[in-house]
Amino acid sequence: MMETKNGRLFFDGCDVTELAKKYGTPLYVYSQTAIERRFDELRRDFLDRWPGSRVAYAAKAFCTTGMCRLVERAGMCVDVVSGGELYTALAAGFPPERIEFNGNNKLPGELELAVDRGVGRIIVDGAHELEAIEALCAARGKRMKVLYRVTPGVKADSHDYIVTGKKDSKFGFPLDEDVIYPAVERAVAAPHVDFLGFHFHIGSQLFDASPYLQAVEAVLELVRQVRDRFGVRVSELNLGGGFGITYTTEERRPYRYYLDPMLERIAACFDALELPRPAVVIEPGRSIVGDAALSLYTVGAIKEIAGVRKYVAVDGGMTDNIRPALYQAVYRGILANKADAAPAETVTVCGKCCESGDILLRDAALPAAESGDILAVLSTGAYGYSMASNYNSNPIPAVVLVKDGRDELMVRRQSYEDLIRNQIIPASLNS
Numbered sequence: 214m215m216e217t218k219n220g221r222l223f224f225d226g227c228d229v230t231e232l233a234k235k236y237g238t239p240l241y242v243y244s245q246t247a248i249e250r251r252f253d254e255l256r257r258d259f260l261d262r263w264p265g266s267r268v269a270y271a272a273k274a275f276c277t278t279g280m281c282r283l284v285e286r287a288g289m290c291v292d293v294v295s296g297g298e299l300y301t302a303l304a305a306g307f308p309p310e311r312i313e314f315n316g317n318n319k320l321p322g323e324l325e326l327a328v329d330r331g332v333g334r335i336i337v338d339g340a341h342e343l344e345a346i347e348a349l350c351a352a353r354g355k356r357m358k359v360l361y362r363v364t365p366g367v368k369a370d371s372h373d374y375i376v377t378g379k380k381d382s383k384f385g386f387p388l389d390e391d392v393i394y395p396a397v398e399r400a401v402a403a404p405h406v407d408f409l410g411f412h413f414h415i416g417s418q419l420f421d422a423s424p425y426l427q428a429v430e431a432v433l434e435l436v437r438q439v440r441d442r443f444g445v446r447v448s449e450l451n452l453g454g455g456f457g458i459t460y461t462t463e464e465r466r467p468y469r470y471y472l473d474p475m476l477e478r479i480a481a482c483f484d485a486l487e488l489p490r491p492a493v494v495i496e497p498g499r500s501i502v503g504d505a506a507l508s509l510y511t512v513g514a515i516k517e518i519a520g521v522r523k524y525v526a527v528d529g530g531m532t533d534n535i536r537p538a539l540y541q542a543v544y545r546g547i548l549a550n551k552a553d554a555a556p557a558e559t560v561t562v563c564g565k566c567c568e569s570g571d572i573l574l575r576d577a578a579l580p581a582a583e584s585g586d587i588l589a590v591l592s593t594g595a596y597g598y599s600m601a602s603n604y605n606s607n608p609i610p611a612v613v614l615v616k617d618g619r620d621e622l623m624v625r626r627q628s629y630e631d632l633i634r635n636q637i638i639p640a641s642l643n644s
């Protein structure tokens with residue numbers, strides 16, 4: 214997707230230095246081709262190989278109406294975790310039945326919206342939520358398909374903030390006998406709820422298939438138990454997301470590395486139990502959009518502390534990409550207007566926020582940077598824009614979609630007026 218021509222960096226056919234001029238910086242640039250290729254890969258390596266399977270794109274990685282439209286056009290489902298994401302998907306024209314609703318503390322208003330609009334699935338996180346859904350559906354004469362999210366008690370190897378499958382987690386039902394089995398019994402008995410099966414999501418940015426397999430074993434044991442105890446036939450399993458990407462190199466593990474062993478176990482277990490094979494769902498986020506975008510900045514102040522460090526400051530920072538500050542995430546940077554030049558120095562690329570931790574790239578090997586250069590930070594498509602904030606009253610950047618040399622605005626840059634749009638000077642302060 215990326216190439217260098219006449220010393221300039223191109224992304225999906227577009228000269229990114231020209232994009233920076235046209236739209237300003239900081240700027241997020243998403244490659245439609247890269248996203249569509251991921252969907253092709255998912256079709257070939259997963260959907261076409263398991264009847265009844267679905268991919269629900271985890272919107273939290275990057276959620277805009279334009280992105281939802283791309284997901285919808287690809288025929289995929291979408292996984293939302295808030296009323297806001299649900300609203301965004303609906304506003305993009307997503308058919309409600311292809312929306313799946315996750316979250317550990319869905320608010321009453323969010324559940325109401327989900328039930329009223331008729332989302333395809335609610336992934337129930339706890340006993341109280343089932344009761345709320347049943348009550349809402351009963352009051353409205355509706356039905357809802359549900360899965361139970363369980364915490365299978367596996368510890369995946371990733372940053373502590375983004376592992377979710379351990380027993381000590383705020384997400385999902387623990388697998389304690391006195392919790393999960395009565396909960397399944399209640400779901401099966403609930404008159405307005407169709408209980409389909411189980412969901413797990415053990416964490417994000419994972420590179421090892423073994424915790425997934427451990428989680429699958431735990432869930433398959435549940436499948437057997439609920440069949441034996443209550444005669445329940447599980448018809449759907451959701452394996453979550455979490456498939457890792459590399460941020461500084463090209464190679465990454467294909468989906469099949471994670472999925473094939475799980476699918477094999479699921480097939481063997483359901484066949485042995487003489488149950489029809491279930492629908493299998495996955496919820497990838499990062500692996501679809503992570504390396505499908507880059508962010509562009511303009512270099513401003515440069516400060517060299519003799520014998521210590523050289524800081525190269527850019528016009529964004531932790532407000533548009535908090536991942537380095539929050540998870541010590543490492544990215545690769547390229548000076549887009551000097552893309553041919555060899556690295557000449559090792560610098561620290563910092564942002565413009567009033568925080569010493571506002572560092573985008575530690576020890577980046579770059580050609581000699583000058584004020585006005587355009588820095589491209591690669592693979593920022595997941596959890597960058599979606600975690601952006603207005604700290605220091607910095608406006609949230611614009612987002613552009615590119616494909617084969619064409620560029621189109623997907624999100625307008627916030628203006629200063631946008632920043633204060635909802636602010637009110639209390640009347641008592643006016644006198």
Ligand SMILES: Cc1ncc(COP(=O)(O)O)c(C=O)c1O
Pocket residue numbers: 271273274292315414416417418453454455456496497498499500595
């Ligand atoms: C329930 C659930 N599904 C899917 C995802 C997507 O994860 P990833 O972006 O790592 O694929 C997440 C986030 O970690 C999640 O919490």
Ligand SMILES: N[C@@H](CCCC[NH3+])C(=O)O
Pocket residue numbers: 273375417418536540595596
């Ligand atoms: N925001 C995290 C991933 C969390 C995924 C949500 N469960 C990241 O940037 O890596």
